[in-house]
Amino acid sequence: MSKMTGAVEVKGKGGGVTLEYRGKSYAFDSKAPVKADYYFVSHAHVDHVYGGLKENLIASKETVVLARERGYSLPDPISLEEVELYDSSHIVGSKSILIDDKIFYTGDIALHARGFLKAPKLPKARILVIETTYGHPKYLFPNPAKVVEEVNKLISKMYEKGVPVALCGYPLGKAQMLSYLFSTWEPIYVQESIIRLNEVCRSFGIPIKSFTSYSEAKEKGLLEKRPWILLAPSYTLKSGMMKFLKKKYDVVTFYFSGWTLDRRFGNNGADYSFPLSDHCDYMDLVKVVKHVEPEKIFTVHGYANEFSIELKKMGYDAEPLTIKQTGLDEFYRSD
Incomplete structure (x- = not known):
């Protein structure tokens, strides 16, 4: 599914998300071959990594080393002037990505500080692409x-x-x-x-x-x-x-x-x-949205439809991206 927002095109593709922006294409967490100028891998869980990448990888060094340890062949990561990475507090090395101070893709994210992981800092952005693994109101985690x-x-x-x-x-x-x-x-x-x-x-x-x-x-x-x-x-x-x-x-x-x-x-x-999770629960996902203050929101993975409906009730311009997935058990295995 393709969504246009001004000069930005966002798609669900290859098990992840692709972005067309200012003549450049970015693939976020694709699990299958996707043609793009740059590839972002948010963390080293198997449902977010494609091992066939040869160049133009954006990721933390921790993610690359952990992915290699797990048998994935990833190139050394690069840095781009228009790209800023944020800790997402999901697992070791996990990152969110901000492009041109306008487009923020969370990847898998958790707001609670726990153990050696600190609570993440969130930017402001016009467009938010947010993971919704636990995007149903029934998912409320204890401290x-x-x-x-x-x-x-x-x-x-x-x-x-x-x-x-x-x-x-x-x-x-x-x-x-x-x-x-x-x-x-x-x-x-x-x-x-x-x-x-x-x-x-x-x-x-x-x-x-x-x-x-x-x-x-x-x-x-x-x-x-x-x-x-x-x-x-x-x-x-x-x-x-x-x-x-x-x-x-x-x-x-x-x-x-x-x-x-x-x-x-x-x-x-x-x-x-x-219920000790490495993701945001429903209320924390809402907190992410409120902090980022986006003009447009795309929801991906898990309860994307349900969360987009809840956001619309709150007055946000939100819609789900359709991404082929085997079902919620895919995310269940990686939490």
């Missing part, structure tokens, strides 16, 4: 600090009983935050894919402790000395590994995602679930 407090109390109860706990979340983003937020507990063992990503983030100065890997702990018999904490990807919740740990060590599983507020996804097979 992250309160979630962490609740989790710590529950871990304490488990430790008093000698019960080990598995903290599960998306391996890039959520896992680093869990590594930081719950690092005071001992001992902590970490699944290998998270270990590698933690090491990359530590090289950027992110204050994540170095932990013993799960395989080493298993090999040395450290799992026999209970209780302990395991940091593992959310996809392991229904895996043979987790079934083994529950059967042999009575492991209790904790799952972290904003989607835990949705009955369709629920606990994802975990014993306990917590």
Whole structure:
């Protein structure tokens, strides 16, 4: 779908967004080949990266290194005079982009400061392209600090009983935050894919402790000395590994995602679930809009239609961009 705003054309294309402005074309977070002059990758989650880029990449150095660690071949990023990048507080290295002080694309964004991520600064812009993963009014997240407090109390109860706990979340983003937020507990063992990503983030100065890997702990018999904490990807919740740990060590599983507020996804097979998200909820998305003060708004991903309708009720000129997606489960996996 193509939308014209004065001399600006915005489209949903290649799983992302394309922009035509002043004779130049920009592709934002395209997952498929798209012809453009410049390509912006907001962060290194797989639903935002196309690994076939050869040149003219706009991204943070952290995003490029993390994407390469995950098997994507990305060129070194460039800088442009008309482009300014803003921290988006989604994951390590995530950025929003402002073009010519007029057009602001959020990429995935979160407003709450949490752990090592600070609350983002937002510019003013005439045109706003905003992600709406949780753009339905039913998504209202609790304060992250309160979630962490609740989790710590529950871990304490488990430790008093000698019960080990598995903290599960998306391996890039959520896992680093869990590594930081719950690092005071001992001992902590970490699944290998998270270990590698933690090491990359530590090289950027992110204050994540170095932990013993799960395989080493298993090999040395450290799992026999209970209780302990395991940091593992959310996809392991229904895996043979987790079934083994529950059967042999009575492991209790904790799952972290904003989607835990949705009955369709629920606990994802975990014993306990917590709505700790790396995105804005509905009210925070509204706050982004109010701060940016745009004349025109395009909503993308997730609940784009619903959020645009809510914005129209508030008097904004808003409309959704149609982007081919496999469904909300695509975003569920990456939160």
